[in-house]
Amino acid sequence: MNLLVDAWLWLTDPAQWSGQFGIPTLLLQQLGYTAAAVGIAAAIAVPTGWAIGHTGRGRELAVALSGAARALPSFGLLILLILVLGVTRRPEAALITFVLLAIPSLLAGAYTGIEAIDRATIDAARAVGMTRWQVLWRVEIPLGLPLLIGGLRTATLQVVATVTIAAYVNLGGLGWPIIQGIPLRRFDQVLAGAILVAALALVLDAALALAQRASRPRGVRVLSRRPRRPLVSAAA
Template identity: 70%
Template structure:
């Protein structure tokens, strides 16, 4: 309990809110790396996932790539890319690392969202005279959106966790107090940094949970009695983390 109170005191100390490594600055860095990498990963993975789910082609390859990417240790990948890019390109190496780790969840969420739709629903839309583009945007996209948001949720949390270890290569973020605290044997500082990362992850997870719930079409939610098949499937279909 004393260590926990010491960690809270460390967070609230005025010295932690000013200067180059002030907590607001570190939080901004953490969020910047997270948002930038997830956006880049989404631009790559979401269209590819939609194409796989719509055509049914390449699913095995996508699953294999996603599994292989998840099997790679985050810290090892970060250090490897830093060595390959060079010490002058550490931010770029970090961004590539975060993007690679976010892609599997986004890819899985995109193609499972399309695959989870009942074929008879697609057939009914086509029977009404909808074009393929209309079928996608008016039927497949809204029905698959909850699973896509679920993949985005998992990918974002993965990146938030990985950005924490980026402090080892001087990228800043909320992992910096943890790394510095380990080197200085300041366990109150280590716990404080861990608490900050945990709170950030919980807040982001809560926001995505609300968004995932809101993404379920109102008609589907009403027909499913408040819990739809789409909402029930994400955990079963989402690849397990390593």
């Protein structure tokens, strides 16, 4: 309990909310790395996933590559890239690490969102004369959007938590109080940094959960809320 009180005192100390290593600056750095990594990963993974889901080709390769990317240890990869690219390229090495972490979830969300659509819906769209591009943009992408945002939600949480390791190579972020506090045995500071990362993750998760719910097409939302009629037995 004393440790929690000490962490709260550290968080509410005005000295922690100003300067180069103040919480607002560290928070912006954390969000900046997260947004950049997820944005770049989305630009790579989402079109690829849509192409896989639409054509049905390349799924096995995508699954294999995604599994391999998930198995990569982020911290080890960051250090390896710094050694390869040079210490002056630490931001680039960190960004590559976080992008590789985000790609698998986004890729899976993109192609599973399209694969999960009932084939009868696709056949009906083609039956009314839609072209392949119209089927993709007017039917498959809107219906697959909730699962895509689900993948975005997972990727964002993974990245925002992993960005804390950027502080180990002096790139800032909310991991700074944790990395700095461990050798100094300032466990109140370490706990406060962990609370900040957890709070940010919860806020982002809640925002993306609302976005995922809102992304469901209106007709689908209406049908899901409509009560099912009880089946009448033959004897009745």
